[in-house]
Amino acid sequence: MDDKIFISGIECYGYHGVTGAERRVGNRFQIDVVLEVDVEKAAASDGIKDAVDYRKVHRRVVDWIEKKSFKLLETMATSLADELLQRFDVHSVRLKIRKLAPRLQGLVAAVGIEIYRRRAP
Numbered sequence: 001m002d003d004k005i006f007i008s009g010i011e012c013y014g015y016h017g018v019t020g021a022e023r024r025v026g027n028r029f030q031i032d033v034v035l036e037v038d039v040e041k042a043a044a045s046d047g048i049k050d051a052v053d054y055r056k057v058h059r060r061v062v063d064w065i066e067k068k069s070f071k072l073l074e075t076m077a078t079s080l081a082d083e084l085l086q087r088f089d090v091h092s093v094r095l096k097i098r099k100l101a102p103r104l105q106g107l108v109a110a111v112g113i114e115i116y117r118r119r120a121p
Contacts, residue, residue, distance in 0.1 A: 003036065003037050003038060003039040003040075004034050004035060004036055004037070005034075005035045005037055005039075005052055005054055005057075006032070006033060006034045006035070007031075007032070007033045007054055007057060007058055007061075008032045009030055009031075009032065010030065010031040010032070010033070010058060010061055010062065011028060011029070011030050011031075011100075012028075012029055012031075012061075012062045012065045012066050013026055013027070013028055013029070013065075013066060014026060014027065014029050014065040014066055014068075014069075015027075015069045016029075016065075016069055016070045016071070016073070016076055016099070017071065017099075018071050018072070021103075022103065023069055023071075027099055027100065027101070027102065027103075028099075028100040028101065029065055029097060029098065029099055029100065030097075030098045030100055030110070031061055031065065031095065031096070031097050031098075032094075032095070032096040033057060033061060033084070033093065033094070033095055034093070034094040034095075035052060035057065035084070035088065035090040035092070035093055036090060036091040036092040036093075036094075037052050037089070037090050037091065038091070039051070052088050052089060052090060056088075057084065057088060060083065060084065060087060061080065061084075064079075064080050064083060065080075073097055073099065073111070073112065073113040074113060076097060077095050077097050077113050077114075077115045078115060078117070080095060080097075081093045081095050081115055081117040082117065085117060085119050090119070091118065091119055092116065092117060092118040092119065093116070093117050094114070094115070094116045095113075095114065095115050096112060096113070096114040097112050097113055097114075098110040098111070098112035099111050099112060
């Protein structure tokens, strides 16, 4: 399968981190999502009912980041990938999550994680 839908640069605010301060004050996050899908039916019908609606994917990602709290980026990314695989008709999910301007000594633009998960056969 080579067909992919992507959403790049989703920005939202969430309360995630190892320290209590990070979970109280929060931080900006940027998320890229790549979904491996079969687009043949949607391409033939030209109808949203046959497609993976990226508006709904976007909303789910933002809600997940804004309404949940995780200590580790690893847990956040794995949990979100599992949610997207369960909720949408996709074969795989690749997520890149960046915590922007993390509270580290010196100037750091971002820290992050990239994961890839496939639907179980």
